[in-house]
Amino acid sequence: EAQVTQNPRxxxxxxxxxxxxxxxxxxxxxxxxxxxxxxxxxxxxxxxxMNVEVTDKGDVPEGYKVSRKEKRNFPLILESPSPNxxxxxxxxxxxxxxxxxxxxAFFGQGTRLTVV
Amino acid sequence: xxxxxxxxxxFNVPEGATVxxxxxxxxxxxQSFFWYRQDCRKEPKLxxxxxxxGNEDGRFTAQxxxxxxxxxxxxxxxxxxxxxxxxxxxxxxxxxTLGRLYFGRGTQLTVWP
Numbered sequence: 001e002a003q004v005t006q007n008p009r010x011x012x013x014x015x016x017x018x019x020x021x022x023x024x025x026x027x028x029x030x031x032x033x034x035x036x037x038x039x040x041x042x043x044x045x046x047x048x049x050m051n052v053e054v055t056d057k058g059d060v061p062e063g064y065k066v067s068r069k070e071k072r073n074f075p076l077i078l079e080s081p082s083p084n085x086x087x088x089x090x091x092x093x094x095x096x097x098x099x100x101x102x103x104x105a106f107f108g109q110g111t112r113l114t115v116v
Numbered sequence: 117x118x119x120x121x122x123x124x125x126x127f128n129v130p131e132g133a134t135v136x137x138x139x140x141x142x143x144x145x146x147q148s149f150f151w152y153r154q155d156c157r158k159e160p161k162l163x164x165x166x167x168x169x170g171n172e173d174g175r176f177t178a179q180x181x182x183x184x185x186x187x188x189x190x191x192x193x194x195x196x197x198x199x200x201x202x203x204x205x206x207x208x209x210x211x212x213t214l215g216r217l218y219f220g221r222g223t224q225l226t227v228w229p
Binding site for chain 2: 008018035040042043044048055056058088092101103105107108109110112
């Protein structure tokens with residue numbers, strides 16, 4: 001089954017304790033990205049990756065790191081989490097665009113992170 | 117100015133009603149357009165792409181007006197199961213933002229019996 005898998009689904013952690021949220025896709029997609037979703041603010045892109053070893057900042061990259069060593073995996077790293085990073089996080093993947101039609105993004109089920 | 121603007125609602129309509137959502141985008145370089153649906157606390161899922169000529173999928177009709185940078189979604193004969201948040205999404209396919217999606221904040225719809 002084609003899917004994007006995030007882990008963990010729920011996480012409560014303390015300020016400053018490094019954590020990693022994993023994301024894996026089995027569709028051989030080039031493009032992967034991370035979003036956070038907060039009430040009233042919608043989905044905001046944190047980082048994205050066009051392909052292996054190619055990553056770039058999205059709209060809200062501060063406090064986050066990513067890596068793309070393999071095509072299928074795109075982990076999100078919080079080196080020193082703070083309470084303002086409490087949010088719902090989504091990973092997504094998509095194939096390259098096909099002209100003006102664009103492509104569908106497939107999302108993971110989300111990770112609800114609470115930093116206390 | 118935000119890349120994609122939507123009326124957040126909420127829209128509360130009875131079953132069988134017709135409801136329309138609107139969305140504007142700020143960047144004329146935007147190349148492709150979508151509506152996604154998101155159920156409470158779940159991941160967004162593609163509802164339909166939006167093509168220049170307009171397109172229909174069952175009870176759902178999407179329209180695009182490039183001159184006004186405006187996208188719409190019409191839902192006819194609303195069902196209880198249509199209750200969700202609808203996200204307007206645009207994609208600039210060229211250059212370094214290839215594949216990057218910009219999301220509106222979403223419009224919340226509740227259909228009541």
